[in-house]
Amino acid sequence: MKTPRAFxxxxxxxxxxxxxxxxxxxxRMIHFVPPHLEKLRAKVPDLISKVDVILGNLxxxxxxxxxxxxxxxxxxMAEENDFGKTGLWTRVNCLNSPWFLxxxxxxxxxxxxxxxxxxxxxxxxxxxxxxxxxxxxxxxxRSGITKPILIHAILETAEGVKNVExxxxxxxxxxxxxxxxxxxxxxRGMKTTRVGxxxxxxxxxxxAAGEAAPRTAYQQDLWHYTVAKMVDACLSYGLKPFYGxxxxxxxxxxxxxxxRNAFLMGCLGAWSLHPSQIExxxxxxxxxxxxxxxxxxxxxxxxxxxGAVMIDGKMQDDATWKQAKVIVDLARLVASKDPExxxxxxx
Ligand code: GLV
Ligand code: MG
Numbered sequence: 001m002k003t004p005r006a007f008x009x010x011x012x013x014x015x016x017x018x019x020x021x022x023x024x025x026x027x028r029m030i031h032f033v034p035p036h037l038e039k040l041r042a043k044v045p046d047l048i049s050k051v052d053v054i055l056g057n058l059x060x061x062x063x064x065x066x067x068x069x070x071x072x073x074x075x076x077m078a079e080e081n082d083f084g085k086t087g088l089w090t091r092v093n094c095l096n097s098p099w100f101l102x103x104x105x106x107x108x109x110x111x112x113x114x115x116x117x118x119x120x121x122x123x124x125x126x127x128x129x130x131x132x133x134x135x136x137x138x139x140x141x142r143s144g145i146t147k148p149i150l151i152h153a154i155l156e157t158a159e160g161v162k163n164v165e166x167x168x169x170x171x172x173x174x175x176x177x178x179x180x181x182x183x184x185x186x187x188r189g190m191k192t193t194r195v196g197x198x199x200x201x202x203x204x205x206x207x208a209a210g211e212a213a214p215r216t217a218y219q220q221d222l223w224h225y226t227v228a229k230m231v232d233a234c235l236s237y238g239l240k241p242f243y244g245x246x247x248x249x250x251x252x253x254x255x256x257x258x259x260r261n262a263f264l265m266g267c268l269g270a271w272s273l274h275p276s277q278i279e280x281x282x283x284x285x286x287x288x289x290x291x292x293x294x295x296x297x298x299x300x301x302x303x304x305x306x307g308a309v310m311i312d313g314k315m316q317d318d319a320t321w322k323q324a325k326v327i328v329d330l331a332r333l334v335a336s337k338d339p340e341x342x343x344x345x346x347x
Contacts, residue, residue: 008172011137016148018172022238025052025087025116026333029272029281030178030242032057032091035073036066044077051278052269052337053087058103059094059121060183067099071106078111085337089152091119095128104132108139108149115149117175122183123153125163129170136173148173154244155230156180157187164229168237176240177230178271179262181223182247190222195247197254198222221261231266243270252280259284268330286338292331292345295324 010017031051033040035058047054056074058067074090090107093099107115120132129151136149152175153160153167160167161184168174181196192199203217227243234241243262246255259270259281269285272278287295298316301309305321316324335342 010141011134012141014141014144015137016140016146018148019150020172022150022175022240023116024333025085026337027052027087027240027242028269028285028334029053029278030055030087030089030119030269031272031278032061033077034062034070035077036062036069038073041073041077044081048081048083048086051086051272053089053117054083055089055091055119055271057091058099059091059097067093068102071099071103075107075110078107078114083114087116088114089117089119090115091121091154094122095120095131104135104139108136108145109143112140112143112145112149113147117150117152119152119154119178121154121180122157122160123155123167124157124159126166126170129153129167129174133171133173150175152242153177154180154183155226156183156244158184159187160184161226161229164233165236168233168239174237174239176234176242176268178242178244179223179226179230180244182245184226192222195245196223196243197246197248197251197258223258224261224265227262227265227267235266240269241267243267245271245273246277247273249274249276252276256280256284286334286341287327287331289344291327292347295327295331296346298324299328 008018008020029051030053031047032055033044033047035041035056044054056070056077058070058074062070078088092103118132118136120128123129132151140149151171151173155161155164155177168177185192198219199222200219202222203219206216206218208215231241243259246258248254255277262270263284270281272281297311298320301311302316302321306318308315308317310316331345332347335345335347
């Protein structure tokens with residue numbers, strides 16, 4: 001294991017120093033754009049004000065014969081737009097693909113100073129992060145990049161889930177992780193063809209109450225274990241956990257419910273693969289105004305965060321003060337970007 005001092009050293013002479021703390025950023029939705037399609041690239045200027053993060057997708061869903069166009073399209077998209085406070089990410093092809101190396105070799109020198117985060121798919125263990133970390137440092141040094149490009153891992157293989165803590169700890173470049181339920185289902189041999197969400201047959205049957213009484217099946221969350229494991233790994237290393245894709249665009253209620261479960265468990269955002277999912281993510285990953293109002297009451301009642309008070313019949317103490325702070329800190333971040341919500345929150 002590296003010593004703490006070495007952990008924060010740049011990995012190439014001339015590369016920017018790694019961050020000690022992640023930059024503060026609102027990332028409720030990571031909006032996927034297929035950059036080989038000019039028609040969709042043309043929507044980017046309008047999207048910038050509507051989403052928190054724009055991601056140029058180079059990996060799955062991009063046909064093999066469009067991989068180079070997607071990479072070049074991403075570079076153009078990055079060059080031609082001013083993203084302001086909206087994050088600019090790309091999902092590169094996976095490490096063992098024929099495209100990964102050129103994705104890095106072309107994108108970092110061309111637009112590395114505008115790129116906030118590289119999403120790395122199919123991460124199996126810390127060795128994958130170490131490789132990208134070193135390569136990025138070399139490319140940053142050679143291209144005169146002034147701020148470190150962060151790494152976001154997709155958790156989407158059985159081995160990756162097994163190694164999730166080591167992945168989180170692999171580099172100060174780690175930004176966070178997203179659950180990739182489609183690849184993960186395949187890797188684990190799960191019997192579902194859905195991209196995220198539940199499955200009607202994954203359920204618990206109520207006890208039998210006599211021959212005639214109907215028995216109710218209660219659907220369970222297929223992703224609970226993995227999201228929980230990812231949240232613990234991320235938060236213990238100061239990283240950000242995200243739910244990934246929800247593929248059934250015709251079922252916004254199920255998407256909202258999947259996003260909300262992730263939010264309640266600690267996730268900060270999800271992917272939007274369709275414009276209709278942008279508003280859903282915004283709604284779910286901005287804290288509920290009633291919850292913010294109650295959290296503000298707790299903070300006001302316990303100015304130094306210690307002791308015990310009763311509010312609306314509920315006991316509050318140092319721990320609930322911390323819970324309230326999580327919600328109010330997020331609400332303040334949302335309010336700094338969204339004047340409408342700032343007013344609703346009274347912040
Ligand atoms: C995302 O990449 C997934 O495999 O779900
Ligand atoms: Mg995947």
